[in-house]
Amino acid sequence: MSPTVQELQNAIRVATGRFEREVKASFTKEELQAICEALGVDLDEGERPSTPEMRRLIRAHVDIAASLEAADDATFRKADLQAIADEVEASVDS
Numbered sequence: 001m002s003p004t005v006q007e008l009q010n011a012i013r014v015a016t017g018r019f020e021r022e023v024k025a026s027f028t029k030e031e032l033q034a035i036c037e038a039l040g041v042d043l044d045e046g047e048r049p050s051t052p053e054m055r056r057l058i059r060a061h062v063d064i065a066a067s068l069e070a071a072d073d074a075t076f077r078k079a080d081l082q083a084i085a086d087e088v089e090a091s092v093d094s
Contacts, residue, residue: 003092008081015090026075032058038088062087
């Protein structure tokens with residue numbers, strides 16, 4: 001059985017040093033920054049990018065999108081989460 005969106009999100013949170021959430025919730029800005037750091041995405045030291053910009057950076061980095069310019073900035077879909085989980089080596093217990 002494939003993992004749920006919440007299970008994928010929590011596995012990614014744990015793999016990036018964050019805490020699991022009991023309720024379904026999108027990634028916070030801090031969680032997106034932790035994902036970027038785990039993936040080795042280069043973030044500007046002075047000012048953290050916006051939430052949509054970090055989503056675009058993550059999508060481009062894990063090859064969900066062909067380039068940063070082509071990347072969507074919407075919340076992650078299940079297929080996106082699976083690709084991110086694979087990239088950060090998150091373990092999903094289902």
